Amino acid sequence: xxxxxxxxxxxxxxxxxxxxxxxxxxxxxxxxxxxxxxxxxxxxxxxxxxxxxxxxxxxxxxxxxxxxxxxxxxxxxxxxxxxxxxxxxxxxxxxxxxxxxxxxxxxxxxxxxxxxxxxxxxxxxxxxxxxxxxxxxxxxxxxxxxx
Numbered sequence: 735x736x737x738x739x740x741x742x743x744x745x746x747x748x749x750x751x752x753x754x755x756x757x758x759x760x761x762x763x764x765x766x767x768x769x770x771x772x773x774x775x776x777x778x779x780x781x782x783x784x785x786x787x788x789x790x791x792x793x794x795x796x797x798x799x800x801x802x803x804x805x806x807x808x809x810x811x812x813x814x815x816x817x818x819x820x821x822x823x824x825x826x827x828x829x830x831x832x833x834x835x836x837x838x839x840x841x842x843x844x845x846x847x848x849x850x851x852x853x854x855x856x857x858x859x860x861x862x863x864x865x866x867x868x869x870x871x872x873x874x875x876x877x878x879x880x881x
Contacts, residue, residue, distance in 0.1 A: 742823050743805045746841035750801030753830055757794030764791060779847070786841030797863070801826060802846055804816025807870060814873040822869035825862040 764787055767775040774780055775787075804826055808814070832855045839852020 741755045742819070746801045746805035746808065746823065746826070749827060749830065750798050753798030753801060754795060757791055757798055760787075760794065761791040764788065765844045780844075781850060782844045782847050783841040786844075786853075790834040790837035790841070793797065793837060794830070797826075797830045797833060801830065804866075804870065807874070808881060811873060811877050813877055818869050819873065822866045822873070825866035825869070829859045829863035829866060832856070832862065835859075853877060 764775075766783075775784060804823075808819075836852050836855030836859055839855065840849035842852065843850030
C-alpha cells in the first residue's frame with residue numbers, strides 16, 4: 735500500500751519503476767549488441783530489426799514513466815473513482831505490454847526487410863493508450879484541476 739491508501743497508485747508505481755528498469759536494461763543490451771558489432775543486429779539487412787528494437791526500448795521507457803505519472807495523477811484526484819478509472823488503469827497496463835512488445839516481436843522475425851507479424855500488436859496497444867489518456871484527461875477536466 736502507499737501513503738494515499740489507493741492500491742491503484744501502488745500498482746502503477748510498481749509497474750512504472752519495474753518497467754523502466756526493464757526497458758532501460760534493454761537499451762543497455764542494445765548498446766552492447768551494437769558495440770560488439772553482432773551481425774544479426776548491425777548488418778545492413780538488419781536495419782529493420784535495429785529500428786524496431788530501438789523503438790521498443792524507447793516506447794517502453796516512455797510508457798513506464800507515464801505509469802509513474804499516472805500514479806501521481808491518481809493520488810491528486812481523490813474524487814476519480816469507478817469503472818472509468820479502472821478502465822484507464824487496465825488500458826494503460828495493456829499498452830505497456832502491447833506497444834513495446836509489438837515493436838520487439840516485429841523486429842524479432844523480419845522478412846526481407848519487413849517487420850514480422852508482431853507489429854500488428856501496435857495499433858491495438860496505441861488504441862489502449864489513447865483510451866487511457868482520454869479517460870484520464872476527462873477525469874482531470876471533471877476534477878477542475880487547473881493548478
